Amino acid sequence: MSETTQVGCACGQTRLEVKGEPILVSECLCDSCRAAADRLAVLPGGRNILTSYGATPCAEYRKDRVRILSGKEHLKEFRLSPDAGTRRVVAACCNTPIFLEFKGAHWLSVYLHLWxxxxxxxSEIRTMTGDLxxxxxxxxxxxxxxxxxxxFFAKLFWAWAGMGFRNPKIELAGKIDA
Known part of the structure; x- marks a missing residue:
C-alpha cells in the first residue's frame, strides 16, 4: 500500500504522486469523454489521449491517494459546458490532460497517458460502449x-468507505476554453 508512483505532464512542470494500487483501471467510451478529448487535443501543444478505437484510459484513485507535487499553479479546469457535472483538469503549462473529476466524487480518474x-x-474494463x-x-x-x-460501483463504494465517506476538494488555478 505504501508504494508510490510519480506521473506528470508532457513538459515536466506538473507532477503528481499516486499511492498504492488504483481502485480500478478503465477505458471510457462515453460521448462526453470522447468529445472532451477531441477538444483538448487541438489546444496548442495538445495531444490525442484516445486509444485507436476512441476510448479514454484512466486509473481511478481515491482523492486522498493523489498528491500534487509541483505545478499546482498550472492546473486548470475544462468543462464541456458551464453546467457539466464533470471537469477535466489540464496542466496549462503544456496543455496536458491530467485527470477527470466527477462532481461530488471521492475519486479522480487519472489519465493513463501520464505513465x-x-x-x-x-485496463480491466471498457465502459459506456453503449454510446458507440x-x-x-x-x-x-x-x-x-x-x-x-x-x-464497478461496488469498488467505488468500498473505496469511499475506506476514506470515511469524505470527499476532499481540489482547488484549481482557473479555467481553460477549448
Whole structure:
C-alpha cells in the first residue's frame, strides 16, 4: 500500500504522486469523454489521449491517494459546458490532460497517458460502449460493458468507505476554453 508512483505532464512542470494500487483501471467510451478529448487535443501543444478505437484510459484513485507535487499553479479546469457535472483538469503549462473529476466524487480518474508505456497500469474494463454507434470493432481483451456494472460501483463504494465517506476538494488555478 505504501508504494508510490510519480506521473506528470508532457513538459515536466506538473507532477503528481499516486499511492498504492488504483481502485480500478478503465477505458471510457462515453460521448462526453470522447468529445472532451477531441477538444483538448487541438489546444496548442495538445495531444490525442484516445486509444485507436476512441476510448479514454484512466486509473481511478481515491482523492486522498493523489498528491500534487509541483505545478499546482498550472492546473486548470475544462468543462464541456458551464453546467457539466464533470471537469477535466489540464496542466496549462503544456496543455496536458491530467485527470477527470466527477462532481461530488471521492475519486479522480487519472489519465493513463501520464505513465511511461512500460509501467502503465493495464485496463480491466471498457465502459459506456453503449454510446458507440457500432461497438463491434472493439478489442475483446477485456470486458466491453454497455454502461457500468455493479462491480464497478461496488469498488467505488468500498473505496469511499475506506476514506470515511469524505470527499476532499481540489482547488484549481482557473479555467481553460477549448
Amino acid at each position: 511511461p508505456d512500460d509501467s502503465r497500469p493495464k 454507434a457500432d461497438p463491434s470493432g472493439l478489442p475483446g481483451d477485456i470486458p466491453n460493458l454497455k454502461s457500468h456494472n455493479a462491480s
